[in-house]
Amino acid sequence: MDVLQRDEPKAKVAYHKLKIKNPPDLSSWNLVELVEVARDIGLLNKSVVHLSYGLREFRNLVHPGKQVREKVSLTEEEAEIS
Numbered sequence: 001m002d003v004l005q006r007d008e009p010k011a012k013v014a015y016h017k018l019k020i021k022n023p024p025d026l027s028s029w030n031l032v033e034l035v036e037v038a039r040d041i042g043l044l045n046k047s048v049v050h051l052s053y054g055l056r057e058f059r060n061l062v063h064p065g066k067q068v069r070e071k072v073s074l075t076e077e078e079a080e081i082s
């Protein structure tokens with residue numbers, strides 16, 4: 001978010017292009033929006049974007065209800081990676 005704020009007008013143009021709607025205040029963008037805009041304007045490469053999606057899924061497992069509902073079982077190695 002800090003890097004996108006350095007050229008907020010450029011980030012908002014990219015947001016509008018990706019979302020086809022006027023961008024809200026940058027501080028209210030979710031992680032996916034921040035990553036997609038950063039990729040679109042060349043701040044992140046494709047492999048970093050894909051890694052962010054995987055990390056986001058691991059982050060979502062923090063909620064115990066989700067882990068139980070989806071019957072997710074992590075190995076010690078997966079926990080270390082996340």
